[in-house]
Amino acid sequence: MQLTHHDDTIELRSVTVLVTVCVVAMAISLIMSLRVGDFSLSLDQILQALKTPNDDTPSFVVWQLRLPRAVLGLMVGAVLGMAGAIVQSITRNPLGSPSLMGVTSGAAFAIVIGLVVFDISYGQRLSVGTVGGLSAAALTFGIAWQTRLNPVYLTLAGMSVALFFAAGISVLLIASDGEAMGLYVWLTGSLGDRTWQHVGQLAPFALLGLVMGVSFARALDLLMLDDDTATSLGVSIHRWRLLLGMTAVILTAATVSVAGPISFIGLIAPHIVRLGLRGDGLRGLGGQLPHRWLLPLSALVGASLIGIADLIAKVQDVPVGIFCVLLGGPLFVYLIGKQPC
Amino acid sequence: MRLFIIPFAVLFGVFTRTELLLADTYPVAITDDRQQLVTLTHRPESVAAISVFAADVMQALGSQASGLSTLNHQRTRFLGDTVAHVTDLGEVHETNMEVLTQLKPDLIVGIRTYTEPHAAKFEQIAPFLAYDLIDYADSDRAILGMTTALGKAEEGAQLNRDFAARMAELGNKAPGGLRSVLLWYWDDVPFAFYDHHLAVHIMRELQVNNAFGASELAPSLKNPFAAPISMEKLLQLDPDVILAFKGDSGPFAQHPVWQRLTAVKQQRVYRVADHYVMPHGPIARDMVLRELAHLFYPATFAAPSDIPVAARARPAAFSSD
Structure with a gap:
């Protein structure tokens, strides 16, 4: 009884600390991103605009330019964080993430083909990106299948597929010539000039991720066990992997369609959650962090990371994807170093 | 006397021309x-x-x-x-x-x-x-x-x-007092041209201020001659006239900033043809000069009639949705 009480205390404390840090980071990034921009707006003007929206310029700048970008950034981070956690769980691979599985590049490649060759509309990007992401995921898993999806091989296969699609994108960029400058900005992952239209486009997928996360947390916990144990517990492993894998691909493609390919958030966010809650009582089946915690907290951490990264990107006037790579690259090297060969 | 001088001058001209060719x-x-x-x-x-x-x-x-x-x-x-x-x-x-x-x-x-x-x-x-x-x-x-x-x-x-000479002549007649930008955009990423690009140079010779200005990062370099511009920046600059190369459809054209811009309200956003981004030949730059003069100051300069219809600037359409 005492032990349970002790665990609950630690559980509550570590979660509270992580949630508090994330909420504070998100709040800071949100407030600061409302202040940073080409128009010089005082805090009073921003608060006034938020309280009483009207047709004047400060109100327009806050409500139509800065707020949608900030909200979209948080949503993109949350969706990517959740997609990363799902990929890591269904592959039982700590190096798993949509970008390292080639999904992000595949989605981007398909969208670039659509834009350059077929002149697809904005609304078609999502479906085209999903097809590209699924194709890339299938290719990655197909290559790594003979090694029984060994984490390092799976990551190498994913990186090979990502490089393959990156080469394809380069070919298209060369072919598109004058279009290329715009494509380059989009391909680095950018939240610049995004509107409520983009927020509206991503919102259903953010909601889908949340619902899936809550609904299938238990299934994801069981998928973390070895296949025989999971099967004996009544889990249809392949069906769940396929369903959840497709969910992760669709979530990733949705973010690519509104913000371009943003790497590493899906990789980092779940790891930060695990690190933040390490050593406490939050251990479920197989000693893993239960997904009822991992998924929402990964979303929260992902949102905070993008919020901060985009704030820096906005100040520096560069696409947010660049800072995500700067954040994620070193951590990826660290995680690779910890993997058994 | 004049009747004598003209044939002589023509003969002299032909002779001189032949000399040049031979040279x-x-x-x-x-x-x-x-x-x-x-x-x-x-x-x-x-x-x-x-x-x-x-x-x-x-x-x-x-x-x-x-x-x-x-x-x-x-x-x-x-x-x-x-x-x-x-x-x-x-x-x-x-x-x-x-x-x-x-x-x-x-x-x-x-x-x-x-x-x-x-x-x-x-x-x-x-x-x-x-x-x-x-x-x-x-x-x-x-x-x-x-x-x-x-x-x-x-x-x-x-x-x-x-x-x-023509640029100086038109520049001297130009009333001035306008601000403009030349945009090239693809999808949702607009780029604005810096002062030193020839089309913008012509614009400035016509007494129009390039609202985007010169490159701050590398003012001594010719490249880049354009850089991405955010819609918030465009709203802040709020130019009187906007020249845009490439599409006026798609998500970029539906951005809410457009409806607040002076140029849009006054219907002074023009879609221009490719010779505005590559205006360096003698015909292209002359067409850009004369067409810009008219677009900026329609009361002062007549619309040039010798520009092929397909290459003429036309008002850009923006969705209010």
Whole structure:
């Protein structure tokens, strides 16, 4: 009884600390991103605009330019964080993430083909990106299948597929010539000039991720066990992997369609959650962090990371994807170093 | 007395002209923007234009390029139907070498940045001139260089003098007091041109302030000549006139900022053709000058009637959704 009480205390404390840090980071990034921009707006003007929206310029700048970008950034981070956690769980691979599985590049490649060759509309990007992401995921898993999806091989296969699609994108960029400058900005992952239209486009997928996360947390916990144990517990492993894998691909493609390919958030966010809650009582089946915690907290951490990264990107006037790579690259090297060969 | 002088002057002119032609002796050596000395052993009859610039110069001299590149897979429109049947050499950055070889040109002229990776191949086919073609000085220098290669240096110099004179004339008549930007955009990423690009230079000569200004990062460099501009920045600049190359449809055109811009409210946003981003030939820059003068000051300058309809600036449409 005492032990349970002790665990609950630690559980509550570590979660509270992580949630508090994330909420504070998100709040800071949100407030600061409302202040940073080409128009010089005082805090009073921003608060006034938020309280009483009207047709004047400060109100327009806050409500139509800065707020949608900030909200979209948080949503993109949350969706990517959740997609990363799902990929890591269904592959039982700590190096798993949509970008390292080639999904992000595949989605981007398909969208670039659509834009350059077929002149697809904005609304078609999502479906085209999903097809590209699924194709890339299938290719990655197909290559790594003979090694029984060994984490390092799976990551190498994913990186090979990502490089393959990156080469394809380069070919298209060369072919598109004058279009290329715009494509380059989009391909680095950018939240610049995004509107409520983009927020509206991503919102259903953010909601889908949340619902899936809550609904299938238990299934994801069981998928973390070895296949025989999971099967004996009544889990249809392949069906769940396929369903959840497709969910992760669709979530990733949705973010690519509104913000371009943003790497590493899906990789980092779940790891930060695990690190933040390490050593406490939050251990479920197989000693893993239960997904009822991992998924929402990964979303929260992902949102905070993008919020901060985009704030820096906005100040520096560069696409947010660049800072995500700067954040994620070193951590990826660290995680690779910890993997058994 | 006048009746006597006129025939004499005509005879003198013909004689002088003949002298000039006779003076165009080959070999001719020209230094291009790679700082490479290019020697032509004979007067070129067939010229391959690896950008619209060379075709423009040829047409200004009353001739025709034998091959011409495309931009975004489209033949330029400002030269009208005269280039419709010229051999297609492929995209400006990706010349079809087989077609070019088959064409057997005597001279190849291109933009340096696009042609640099393939310069050696071009040189195997024919003497090759590469020019930067970004600012006004580039335009004058390239026209003079190419006309020299064609044995028509004096005509080239005259084209430059004529343009300078016309630009000064229109600039002096221009009322001024306007601010504008020249945008090139693809999908949801707009780029604005800096002060030193020739089209913007012309705009400034017409007493119009380029609201985007000069490059702050590298003001001494010609590249980049444009940079991404955020919609918030565009709202802050709020130019009186906006010139936009490429589409006025898609998500970018539906951005809520457009409806708040003075230029949109006053219907002074114009979609312009490709010669605004590549205005370095004598015909293109002259058309840009005269059309801009009219677009900025319609009460002062009449609309030029000699620009092919397909190449004329037209009001851009923006969705209010």
